[in-house]
Amino acid sequence: MTYTSLIFEKSSPERQGYQFPRLDVEALDINQILPKSLQRTSTPILPEVSEVEVVRHYSNLSLKCFSVDTGSYPLGSCTMKYNPKINEDAAALPGFTELHPLQSVDTIQGILKLQYELIDRLSKMTGMKWGTLQPFAGAHGEYTGMKFFKSYFDKMGDTKRKRILVPTASHGTNPASAHMAGFDVVEVAANENGQVSLADLEQYLDDELAGIMLTNPNTLGIFEEDILQVSHKIHDAGGLLYYDGANFNAIMGKTRPGDMGFDVIHLNLHKTFATPHGGGGPGAGPVLVAERLVPFIPQPDITFDGVSYDLSYDNPDSMGRVSGFFGNIGVLIRAYTYVIVMGCNGLQEASEHAVLFANYLRVALKEDYLLPYDTICKHEFVISASEIKEKYGISAMDIAKGLLDEGIHPPTMYFPLIVPEALMIEPTETESLAELDHFIEVMKALAKKAADDPQSLHEAPINTPIGRVDEVLAARKPKVRWCPQEN
Numbered sequence: 001m002t003y004t005s006l007i008f009e010k011s012s013p014e015r016q017g018y019q020f021p022r023l024d025v026e027a028l029d030i031n032q033i034l035p036k037s038l039q040r041t042s043t044p045i046l047p048e049v050s051e052v053e054v055v056r057h058y059s060n061l062s063l064k065c066f067s068v069d070t071g072s073y074p075l076g077s078c079t080m081k082y083n084p085k086i087n088e089d090a091a092a093l094p095g096f097t098e099l100h101p102l103q104s105v106d107t108i109q110g111i112l113k114l115q116y117e118l119i120d121r122l123s124k125m126t127g128m129k130w131g132t133l134q135p136f137a138g139a140h141g142e143y144t145g146m147k148f149f150k151s152y153f154d155k156m157g158d159t160k161r162k163r164i165l166v167p168t169a170s171h172g173t174n175p176a177s178a179h180m181a182g183f184d185v186v187e188v189a190a191n192e193n194g195q196v197s198l199a200d201l202e203q204y205l206d207d208e209l210a211g212i213m214l215t216n217p218n219t220l221g222i223f224e225e226d227i228l229q230v231s232h233k234i235h236d237a238g239g240l241l242y243y244d245g246a247n248f249n250a251i252m253g254k255t256r257p258g259d260m261g262f263d264v265i266h267l268n269l270h271k272t273f274a275t276p277h278g279g280g281g282p283g284a285g286p287v288l289v290a291e292r293l294v295p296f297i298p299q300p301d302i303t304f305d306g307v308s309y310d311l312s313y314d315n316p317d318s319m320g321r322v323s324g325f326f327g328n329i330g331v332l333i334r335a336y337t338y339v340i341v342m343g344c345n346g347l348q349e350a351s352e353h354a355v356l357f358a359n360y361l362r363v364a365l366k367e368d369y370l371l372p373y374d375t376i377c378k379h380e381f382v383i384s385a386s387e388i389k390e391k392y393g394i395s396a397m398d399i400a401k402g403l404l405d406e407g408i409h410p411p412t413m414y415f416p417l418i419v420p421e422a423l424m425i426e427p428t429e430t431e432s433l434a435e436l437d438h439f440i441e442v443m444k445a446l447a448k449k450a451a452d453d454p455q456s457l458h459e460a461p462i463n464t465p466i467g468r469v470d471e472v473l474a475a476r477k478p479k480v481r482w483c484p485q486e487n
């Protein structure tokens with residue numbers, strides 16, 4: 001294990017990496033600028049290092065980062081796929097980077113056209129009427145989606161409808177978004193195939209039902225075969241359907257949420273549409289809606305009269321703004337570029353490959369790991385380390401740490417909660433056959449190691465800059481800044 005010293009540990013008194021230019025104006029008295037209460041009383045403790053030390057320190061740290069550009073990243077549901085560099089070139093064009101969000105509309109026609117066309121294309125791909133690009137992430141899109149539900153029922157005077165259904169395997173952000181938007185969340189059970197249980201659903205179909213939030217394929221990677229029945233039942237009971245589009249990369253060009261009966265959908269552009277993410281950002285979670293929900297679209301809406309583009313605030317039923325300006329423009333430009341470069345056939349092929357690759361891994365790995373739902377999957381699937389744990393004491397976490405030693409990012413772990421010792425694997429369409437075979441080889445070797453030498457897996461990882469950490473302590477008492485007294 002190689003230890004990287006902190007920049008503070010490299011500090012040496014009076015060493016400098018930067019010199020300010022000589023002051024060529026009269027110095028101001030600090031007391032005239034800042035009240036005493038806001039002035040610091042002690043000198044800040046900063047590392048004192050030379051320019052070359054700073055450059056080497058951060059260059060070395062960056063080499064320790066794992067990313068989609070350095071290795072495969074089969075993180076189920078999170079879709080960490082390769083992001084083509086042409087997207088970066090487009091986002092870096094000065095015509096985009098030098099814009100200011102407060103410019104007048106006649107000077108930002110290009111970026112408005114891009115947004116208008118992106119909404120149009122996403123609407124067509126999802127089978128929706130129109131939408132907004134403002135939300136900054138999937139969860140923000142979900143919250144906005146729930147606000148659509150709320151605006152709709154308020155307008156209909158149907159204020160009794162407070163109940164939102166979510167499947168037991170739903171992503172944690174779904175119930176959180178519904179709750180934040182003021183709804184009561186109720187879980188619907190899964191049937192033996194890992195899909196929404198129609199029998200369980202039946203009991204909630206009354207005049208308090210606001211709707212259901214679903215992702216399809218669901219978080220087990222399984223397509224909800226009864227989706228048309230689900231949507232008919234929800235609509236007949238007066239509810240609405242929300243589609244969590246984080247898994248849209250499984251169905252692009254194959255089927256559309258609108259055709260399944262969904263009323264509102266968010267897409268994670270930072271997953272399906274190949275824009276970089278990880279570590280919390282940046283993202284974009286556009287929301288697209290069916291015709292009857294268009295009146296509630298956040299302001300400003302982007303319009304086109306056949307000649308020029310405009311920002312419209314002329315919508316009395318709008319829910320108002322959901323972001324300060326236009327959303328994460330850089331992400332939107334990358335996603336637009338991806339859609340244009342791929343074209344309809346390319347997007348369809350991406351989904352076909354994502355599904356094919358997931359099934360290739362699924363079939364190969366079920367020889368060594370428990371596959372609780374043994375059925376054709378879409379773009380991801382869930383295996384379980386529960387048998388290995390029972391026999392040899394090796395958990396999903398130990399397998400994940402073993403993968404780190406082999407230079408592979410672990411799959412999503414311990415989710416969905418209905419599968420004990422879950423490993424949720426999503427290879428994505430961007431890996432080669434050789435890389436998929438390598439992953440299979442490593443996973444099989446880890447299963448063998450669990451039986452032959454379990455202790456070595458308890459000790460993994462040993463090839464990473466940091467070894468096994470106390471994850472509970474790290475989560476409960478995170479140390480996110482350096483303090484001199486502790487060192």
Ligand SMILES: Cc1ncc(COP(=O)(O)O)c(C=O)c1O
Pocket residue numbers: 077078137138139140171173174215219244246247268283285
């Ligand atoms: C199924 C599903 N829904 C929603 C989200 C939330 O998206 P975001 O992380 O952009 O908020 C995720 C993210 O992992 C997801 O996998």
